[in-house]
Amino acid sequence: MLAYARLKAEGLTVTFMEGDARTFESDKRFSMIYLTGNAFQAFLSDQDQSDLLTTVHKHLQPHGIFAFETRNPEGTDLSDQEETGWGSFIDKDGQNVKVSGTQCYDASQHIMHWVTIRDWGDKRTTSRIACRFTDQATLQSLLIRHGFRVEHQYADWDKKPFSPSSSSIISVCRKC
The missing domain is CATH 3.40.50.150 (Vaccinia Virus protein VP39)
Structure with missing residues (x-):
């Protein structure tokens, strides 16, 4: 993300700092x-x-x-869902990519687990994310x-x- 941010900020006066927001330390105040x-x-x-x-x-x-x-x-549907189509997009090479996924909510921890599947036809990728x-x-x-x-x-x-x-x-x- 920082590499992309630096690319987008080219020519601007910006200082990027990498760190963990839970333990970040700086003398600067914002x-x-x-x-x-x-x-x-x-x-x-x-x-x-x-x-x-x-x-x-x-x-x-x-x-x-x-x-x-x-x-x-x-205001969010927190129900568990089997693999469902989420749409599609055209990738940078002009190839159509179908996107689907699942969701599973852990009510005791208030955490949603999403699995996203991207299907190019000849290959598939899977990514996972958890959100509280x-x-x-x-x-x-x-x-x-x-x-x-x-x-x-x-x-x-x-x-x-x-x-x-x-x-x-x-x-x-x-x-x-």
Whole structure:
């Protein structure tokens, strides 16, 4: 991801830092920290989420902003699904690739396990991902416990009002 980011940022004044968000250390303090691409869901345990929020809080300037998105479990189909077609795309070589996958939700851990299958006809690849789902009430409590004031929660990045059936929770928080 960093190689792609460097390519896209060519000619811009950008500093990229690689590290684990749970243990990242820097003397720099930032006015804003944000996560996109549902990255919050990659923190699969209570401890992972706590460590992330501690790191973010530590690296924000006083009254700094933390913004991120996460899928809303109440607005998402968490049912187990056998292999289902998810669509297709044309790859860089002009070849049609069929995409399908499965999903299996571990309710005790709040973790969805997705398997994605890409089929070129003559070859198939499989990738796996696990994402943790945190409901809105738990998320708000977690943020408050880690020194944040939730200023806004939206259903999307266009600031559509959040509702229990929204598929996403966009949280905009301020360091207390």
